[in-house]
Amino acid sequence: MKKIISSIALSLILLTACDFNEFQDDPNRTIEAPPGLILTNLIVNTFNNLDNSAQEASRMMTWVDGQSSSQYYNWQRSGFGAYGNIRQTAKMIEEAERLSLPNYIALAKFFQAFHYYQLTMAFGDIPFSDALGGFDDEYQPTYDDQESVFSGILALLDEANDELSNGEPDLIGDVMFNGNITMWKKAINTFRLRVLMTLSNQDGSSSIDISGQFNDIVGDPATYPIMESNDDNLALQHFDIAGSRYPFFDNQNFKVAFPLEITLVNLLKDRNDPRLFQIATMNSNGTDPMDFDSYGGIDGSAPFEEFQAQFLSGEASFPALRYSDDPTAEASVTMGYSELQFILAEAVVLGWIAGDAQVFYNNGITASMQFYGIDDADITTYLGGSNVIYSGANAIEMINTQKYLTYFLSSGWEPFYNQRRTGFPTFSTTDFNDGQVPVRWMYPQSELNLNTTNVESAIQSQFGGEDTINGQMWLLQ
Numbered sequence: 001m002k003k004i005i006s007s008i009a010l011s012l013i014l015l016t017a018c019d020f021n022e023f024q025d026d027p028n029r030t031i032e033a034p035p036g037l038i039l040t041n042l043i044v045n046t047f048n049n050l051d052n053s054a055q056e057a058s059r060m061m062t063w064v065d066g067q068s069s070s071q072y073y074n075w076q077r078s079g080f081g082a083y084g085n086i087r088q089t090a091k092m093i094e095e096a097e098r099l100s101l102p103n104y105i106a107l108a109k110f111f112q113a114f115h116y117y118q119l120t121m122a123f124g125d126i127p128f129s130d131a132l133g134g135f136d137d138e139y140q141p142t143y144d145d146q147e148s149v150f151s152g153i154l155a156l157l158d159e160a161n162d163e164l165s166n167g168e169p170d171l172i173g174d175v176m177f178n179g180n181i182t183m184w185k186k187a188i189n190t191f192r193l194r195v196l197m198t199l200s201n202q203d204g205s206s207s208i209d210i211s212g213q214f215n216d217i218v219g220d221p222a223t224y225p226i227m228e229s230n231d232d233n234l235a236l237q238h239f240d241i242a243g244s245r246y247p248f249f250d251n252q253n254f255k256v257a258f259p260l261e262i263t264l265v266n267l268l269k270d271r272n273d274p275r276l277f278q279i280a281t282m283n284s285n286g287t288d289p290m291d292f293d294s295y296g297g298i299d300g301s302a303p304f305e306e307f308q309a310q311f312l313s314g315e316a317s318f319p320a321l322r323y324s325d326d327p328t329a330e331a332s333v334t335m336g337y338s339e340l341q342f343i344l345a346e347a348v349v350l351g352w353i354a355g356d357a358q359v360f361y362n363n364g365i366t367a368s369m370q371f372y373g374i375d376d377a378d379i380t381t382y383l384g385g386s387n388v389i390y391s392g393a394n395a396i397e398m399i400n401t402q403k404y405l406t407y408f409l410s411s412g413w414e415p416f417y418n419q420r421r422t423g424f425p426t427f428s429t430t431d432f433n434d435g436q437v438p439v440r441w442m443y444p445q446s447e448l449n450l451n452t453t454n455v456e457s458a459i460q461s462q463f464g465g466e467d468t469i470n471g472q473m474w475l476l477q
Contacts, residue, residue, distance in 0.1 A: 034095065038091055054415070061259070061260055128149045146474040165181065203352075249325070250324065259317065262300070274374050279320055286317075303431065330371075344360040357390070404425055442468065
């Protein structure tokens with residue numbers, strides 16, 4: 001089975017949950033590092049997040065060289081690798097305090113919140129308040145319930161926004177926004193809106209004032225600036241320099257073994273969506289690159305022999321050649337303005353904020369198409385299409401289907417998580433896992449070995465003692 005471990009968001013290197021050796025004193029190496037150097041490392045490790053497994057699980061791409069655990073929904077355990085980046089933030093805070101550079105401390109809180117979000121979205125309850133309390137192999141952190149984890153994540157994001165200041169020394173090592181504090185604040189607050197929307201099923205049932213916090217952010221742009229255009233996207237740019245090229249550049253396997261999945265392709269074709277021409281190649285039978293009949297996908301849920309037969313028929317399109325042939329390709333978007341607009345549209349429908357949901361919905365589509373360089377006339381035509389024009393009667397489905405269409409080769413596991421929350425679009429299932437789409441990953445084996453009492457307590461309190469990929473974590477209840 002293919003790369004089960006990489007099913008965790010961001011494809012981080014698997015580390016044991018509590019192995020804090022990296023920053024133990026070593027007489028043969030320095031124990032101090034400029035916070036700017038750590039910041040660069042955090043940005044690259046965090047936002048270079050292209051993940052084939054996430055695309056497969058989200059019914060956007062498939063893998064033809066074997067039975068992918070992500071494609072067939074038969075994954076099991078994943079890793080706590082994100083704690084490696086959280087440890088880096090602890091070191092950045094230590095060095096920033098030593099040098100009196102508070103903006104690095106504020107950004108460290110944002111990165112902590114980001115990685116705790118990835119961890120809790122994958123597993124449920126996780127070590128949070130006790131996570132960085134020790135730096136040795138024997139440390140056994142307790143687990144926080146998911147509601148407390150999200151409360152802590154939101155507090156970290158609020159503090160990060162509040163503590164970032166233009167009056168402090170310049171940020172060195174900022175390869176994302178080149179030290180622009182306002183841009184970082186926009187990213188932080190926009191991400192906070194994503195987190196709050198993730199909790200929509202718990203609004204009114206939680207100690208967290210979910211809709212109230214959302215309204216406070218949107219209603220006070222002076223305190224909480226949010227993204228205003230694609231120029232504000234939290235997106236890692238790629239350069240034709242060793243170590244900075246697009247992750248799939250010159251990857252021959254990517255060109256021949258990862259065709260598009262039929263769910264994504266059909267959603268685009270059914271809407272006469274010109275983004276299909278930007279993200280895909282024609283299939284083997286195609287003759288006109290501007291003809292939707294020249295494109296196709298294959299059913300990632302089909303039995304493997306049938307799936308391979310579909311592939312061999314030549315019906316499948318592949319990702320556009322720029323993804324493998326252009327070292328700069330396109331920016332890797334982690335959180336974008338188009339997603340924000342769909343979040344705002346849904347917030348209007350839910351009654352969280354005032355506004356016109358259709359305007360936000362159209363803005364989201366427009367921003368996504370502009371990202372791909374589609375001209376204004378084609379965008380206007382698309383917005384008037386029968387399967388696209390906004391309808392309040394099925395607003396949640398339309399908003400989240402269009403949000404899904406913005407996620408091709410971007411945003412890590414967010415398309416999967418958003419579908420898990422809303423049910424849109426429908427993902428086909430397989431014979432594995434009793435025909436269900438999994439909703440989480442089982443805890444790492446290292447936790448069962450090294451932190452047995454605490455992880456077993458978390459499994460008992462959430463899932464009645466059974467660590468299962470179908471367990472309903474708090475945010476889904």
